[in-house]
Amino acid sequence: MRNSNFTGNRVDTSTLPRIGGSSRDAEIWKFRINNWFRREGITTDIKKFSYIIAAAEDDIVRVLMKKETEVNRALTLDECVDLIKRKYWRENQKGDKLRQLKRLIIEPKETVYNFNTKYLDLYDQLETEDKAFISVIDYVNALLPRTQIYIRIATEEYDSLVDACRKAEKYENILQEFRWRNERCSYNYNNYLSIKQPIVTSVNNTNNSWNRNCTNFRNLRSTSINMPSNDIHKVNYNILNNYNNVNKMKHLQIKTCFFCDKPGHLTKDCTDWPE
Numbered sequence: 044m045r046n047s048n049f050t051g052n053r054v055d056t057s058t059l060p061r062i063g064g065s066s067r068d069a070e071i072w073k074f075r076i077n078n079w080f081r082r083e084g085i086t087t088d089i090k091k092f093s094y095i096i097a098a099a100e101d102d103i104v105r106v107l108m109k110k111e112t113e114v115n116r117a118l119t120l121d122e123c124v125d126l127i128k129r130k131y132w133r134e135n136q137k138g139d140k141l142r143q144l145k146r147l148i149i150e151p152k153e154t155v156y157n158f159n160t161k162y163l164d165l166y167d168q169l170e171t172e173d174k175a176f177i178s179v180i181d182y183v184n185a186l187l188p189r190t191q192i193y194i195r196i197a198t199e200e201y202d203s204l205v206d207a208c209r210k211a212e213k214y215e216n217i218l219q220e221f222r223w224r225n226e227r228c229s230y231n232y233n234n235y236l237s238i239k240q241p242i243v244t245s246v247n248n249t250n251n252s253w254n255r256n257c258t259n260f261r262n263l264r265s266t267s268i269n270m271p272s273n274d275i276h277k278v279n280y281n282i283l284n285n286y287n288n289v290n291k292m293k294h295l296q297i298k299t300c301f302f303c304d305k306p307g308h309l310t311k312d313c314t315d316w317p318e
Contacts, residue, residue, distance in 0.1 A: 059094060061099075144181075148187065162182065179204055192218070
């Protein structure tokens with residue numbers, strides 16, 4: 044197709060360089076369309092802008108026409124190139140954020156709360172039309188390294204992405220409380236075992252002390268007839284201690300003779316007691 048410019052010369056638009064679609068390098072396009080303007084003899088900004096609109100894809104045309112309305116004049120080639128670069132840069136950023144969100148996975152030691160904060164922050168940075176590409180299934184799959192939470196969350200239905208995040212945090216808190224209770228019970232049981240052993244040892248020490256006191260009493264009783272009064276008081280003190288020890292053994296339900304130190308009977312029934 045050939046058009047006429049303001050001088051009446053015919054312009055060959057079939058060779059007009061296109062921008063958009065798969066051709067997104069704005070600098071190369073600027074170089075090519077500049078050569079085309081020189082070859083066709085187009086010098087005014089108004090004519091150049093009309094051909095730039097003809098060379099651009101619809102998504103670029105909308106950006107250029109919006110800017111033209113704002114400034115109320117035809118845009119220069121440099122202004123058009125700058126707008127095209129910004130548009131593609133934003134699209135690349137949007138694509139990068141979308142891909143990053145799709146690939147985001149929770150770390151093994153990362154809390155669900157911290158992961159949700161990072162996940163929802165990236166989600167909020169997306170454009171409205173790009174948020175439609177993120178579903179609850181994408182979020183659930185991101186929790187796969189946390190097997191217990193993943194299994195629980197994957198079996199439920201949610202009204203929104205925020206609802207799924209809130210349920211995941213709640214279930215993690217339940218698991219943490221359950222682990223804390225188990226650790227506390229295990230700690231108390233270990234303390235019980237560590238305290239129990241000294242008690243058993245003290246009972247054995249009591250038995251040994253009781254045996255020694257009973258032996259001392261027999262030896263002292265056989266020689267107490269000719270003892271001075273002071274020594275007799277000492278013997279009486281030893282007898283009192285032995286009596287207390289015997290009462291302790293009675294409390295333990297062990298029948299042992301106070302005099303002969305033999306189990307099975309008490310002192311009153313001892314056959315070895317002197318008449």
